[in-house]
Amino acid sequence: MNTAGDGLDLRPFRGVRYVPARIGSLAAVTSPPYDVVVRPDGLLHLESADPHNIVRLILPQAGPSGSPQARNDQAASTLHRWLAEGVLAPDAEPALYVYEQRGGGLLQRGLIGALRLSDAAQGVVLPHEDVMPHVVEDRAGLMRTTEANFEPLLLTYRGDGDATGATAVIEATARRAPLLATTTEDGYSHRLWALTDPADIQRVRADLARHQALIADGHHRWATYLRLRAEHPSPSPWDHGLVLLVDTARYPLRVRAIHRLLNRLPVDRALAAAAPFFRVQEVKGPLDRALESLAEAAAGGNAFLLTGADATYHLLDRPDPALLARTVPADRPEAWRTLDATVLHSTLLGHVWGIPEDSPADVAYIHDTEATVEKARRDDGTAVLMHPVREDVVRELARQGVTMPRKSTSFGPKPATGLVLRTLTDD
Structure with missing residues (x-):
């Protein structure tokens, strides 16, 4: 049949x-x-x-x-x-x-x-x-x-x-x-x-x-x-x-984000390298409150929440438009070029931090927010916490045949x- x-x-x-x-x-x-x-x-x-x-x-x-x-x-x-x-x-x-x-x-x-x-x-x-x-x-x-x-x-x-x-x-x-x-x-x-x-x-x-x-x-x-x-x-x-x-x-x-753990980059070095190109500000914890700050910032543009061994939270937002123009490929739809994952991979990993995204020794992809924070603090790495993408954006890009950066979304329950x-x- x-x-x-x-x-x-x-x-x-x-x-x-x-x-x-x-x-x-x-x-x-x-x-x-x-x-x-x-x-x-x-x-x-x-x-x-x-x-x-x-x-x-x-x-x-x-x-x-x-x-x-x-x-x-x-x-x-x-x-x-x-x-x-x-x-x-x-x-x-x-x-x-x-x-x-x-x-x-x-x-x-x-x-x-x-x-x-x-x-x-x-x-x-x-x-x-x-x-x-x-x-x-x-x-x-x-x-x-x-x-x-x-x-x-x-x-x-x-x-x-x-x-x-x-x-x-x-x-x-x-x-x-x-x-x-x-x-x-x-x-x-x-x-x-x-x-x-x-x-x-x-x-x-x-x-x-x-x-x-x-x-x-x-x-x-x-x-x-x-x-x-x-x-x-x-x-x-x-x-x-x-x-x-x-x-x-x-x-x-439900659509959730998949977070990044930068295994060999301490958070103080990550923040120092990003400071010339992003607004960097400390935000209050605990984790739930810091994630609320991330959601508020993400409503207005690209935003990332960083934490590490110092147990504080730092918000990166308002990226330099000139840097984005130089680093984000221009041959993709606007919805793709403005994704947080696109900016993270093309701009932060590729140019600001100089980290190869395909190296498991350097970048781990973790679904669980608390586990990402815990491992970054324990191992003196940097947790890069992401805000989730809407399902309609994902589906529309897929229909156009445009793939998002790897590990951009986590649909659930799995x-x-x-x-x-x-x-x-x-x-």
Whole structure:
């Protein structure tokens, strides 16, 4: 059955899930997406939560001298052992999975399935951020060795805003008893249903075939999917990749910023270098109050909040227009040239601080605000805290084919990793 034309083509797959009798609790074996785990503290916390925590598959460790391939081999061995021991097991029949998250006053529902990665998908799925080659290489090595998709990408599409088509099927399904339900330590509740009725699946796929999607989270995994598809002759399981599709007309997401940690630049040096080109002023803490100052400044133009070992907060705003004219590429739309991330990467990192953005030793990308501040203060680096971009700006740039600087946005809530996996050998 292939109802997809020029739009999204989502198909059922045999989900691989934890067997409740073989684990302590479902919450204890789940994890945030791999790039949200703050290493090493977050990694160790998850590893100690349960011996079968999914982090052992998405971020395998093979000792301090372990090569990337050794880590990937370890993940594959762990996956095969858990399947053989019955810790994980494939569902009896292919399904699309209705997934629900609740928390913080937000309700999100969507569909998890295997999305076709056809050549046309380049125009059907819209990326909005650049990717880092070394991260794509890392993810490709893991997926290639384990022959699995452990984490769904988060994709958004704009439905009609009412309970029709796929959304009607989702909401009817959510009134039934779920396959699983759990609450993770962040306070979010999660429920999952299997959608196996052929009529329901046909209705969902026919509706989705009318839409294109924006990558909300998972640009590196999307690039990895396309790379691995190109490595394998079609048809093969590599023609599809695991995704979560959310109708944001019905279930709006939150958009947060991804912060930067400058590992080898103390904050006093960062401020001194920026002072000739930006207004630099100390703002009062604590962190929540300092972030309010950042939001107020960002309403009027580019603004960044810096902190480090001195435990004070400094606002950088009002950049020198002449410097921006010299450093920001002029061949992009105005909406792109005025992004905070554009000014950070093109002007501050590239010219004021002289830091290569693609060097993990120099720049770390961290989703959690408190963790960014804590690591900067502990390691005598500089936390550069960002203000989030509006979703409509992201979507419009993506439709124009304009990619934002890497790690510009963080859409959420992100799906919990470990609720349902896709192994290519079982699909």
